Amino acid sequence: MKNYISHNTEETKELAKKLANQLCAGKVVLLYGTLGAGKTTFTKALIKELGFDGIVTSPTFSIYNVYQAKFPVYHFDMYRIEDESEAEEIGIDEIFEDKNSVSIVEWPEKVKDILPEDAMNIKINILDENTREFIVEEGK
Ligand SMILES: Nc1ncnc2c1ncn2[C@@H]1O[C@H](COP(=O)(O)OP(=O)(O)OP(=O)(O)O)[C@@H](O)[C@H]1O
């Protein structure tokens, strides 16, 4: 387990860069943290660091967006999911098991029964307006 303190969005981007270097295809990144914690801010930086040179937007009409970085990167936002079957219907199991892509998941607690055991777990805590604590734990 590793803890990082970010004092501003720039430091969050730097952390995303550091963690991007540890990510290989096949990984799932689970991002825990309340509204406004910084999950999307971190995700945007991570996708950029993984080699996608475009605009990353939060998935709104769909559960996920996919970006062609150095490998495909799936960005899930489970916030609006009411039942885990909604995620199962889009074939989430196959996406999580895909060894050629990376999945990044906001609000993973909404689909807790279908999360892979072997994931990078990141918990973001709000310490004050601009300060965030990132607790990074590798599963298994
Ligand atoms: N150190 C920091 N790291 C990340 N974001 C920060 C930091 N300090 C302030 N912020 C601000 O906190 C907000 C984080 O918003 P963001 O959309 O990334 O949160 P989120 O966790 O994705 O929320 P949601 O659950 O609504 O999707 C942004 O407005 C960002 O500018």
Ligand SMILES: [Mg+2]
């Ligand atoms: Mg978000």
